[in-house]
Amino acid sequence: MFKIVEKTALNPTVTKMVIEAPLIAKKALPGQFIIVRPFEDSERIPLTVAGYDREAGTVTIIFQIVGGTTMELDRLDAGEYVHDFVGPLGRATETEGMKKVCIVGGGVGCAIALPVAQKLHEEGCEVHSIIGFRNKDLLILEDEFKACSDELRVMTDDGSYGTKGLVTNALEELVQAGNTYDRVITIGPLIMMKFVVKTCQKYGLKSIVSMNPIMIDGTGMCGGCRLTVGGETKFACVDGPDFDGDLVDFDEAMKRGSMYHDFEAHARKASCNLFKKEGV
Secondary structure (H helix, E strand, O other): OEEEEEEEEEEOOEEEEEEEOHHHHHHOOOOOEEEEEOOOOOOOEEEEEEEEEOOOOEEEEEEEOOOHHHHHHHHOOOOOEEOEEEEEEOOOOOOOOOOEEEEEEEHHHHHHHHHHHHHHHHOOOEEEEEEEEOOHHHOOOHHHHHHHOOEEEEEEOOOOOOEEOOHHHHHHHHHHOOOOOOEEEEEOOHHHHHHHHHHHHHOOOOEEEEOOOOOOOOOOOOOOOEEEEOOEEEEHHHHOOEEEHHHEOHHHHHHHHHOOHHHHHHHHHHHHHHHHHHOO
16 A cells, blocks of 8 residues: 555646655656556556655656546545555666757646656756647646756647647747757657657657557556557567657557547446445
């Protein structure tokens, strides 16, 4: 059992939790993830490490309330416990030797991008960050990105905050202004990452993408998180989650991800009905 020491609603659908897990906090690195099970009979879900405090022995997770299990997790409050909290899993994002990097985050993917930006900043890298959201109400972590970015662009689809447009618009503007990057690291919806990669290819930039498909065991045994990368089958949980953007088959990944939409909707409805019965 792992104690929740802090819980904060970042927006109506995104929650931040700080979990007491000293052994995980001791080894966690940006880009890695945790397998969480809120209750004993809950399903296992992967959540990327959004931060860690080695001295306090805590790990931060940020999750979007989209399915049955994230609804269960969000029911828990500070002072209560999650049943399982396993990690760190996956390969950490490579940051060593980078001089200038552009971080591109979309939606809740910004929670995954933030610790990467922070580590690069700590290592003396020049960091340009682009964060995108559908509208102002969904904005998260702006101040945190400001603190670790030499330049920050905030984009919204509807123009309700920052600059109206897509993250790729901001990336093109930065490149056309004369910026060159050792890497463009992008984390967010698959369709967003696909077009960030295409933009990078247009300008001859190297891109790294963080893939987060459906996972079950997080150890490479189930095969649920398989991807095609460079014509080969890879498993996001053990070979990633970071991959060379030029090599990822995004169309296949999006097709596989859409297979679970009906199941997720059913699980979400079942959880809603359960909460109503319990008076939650």
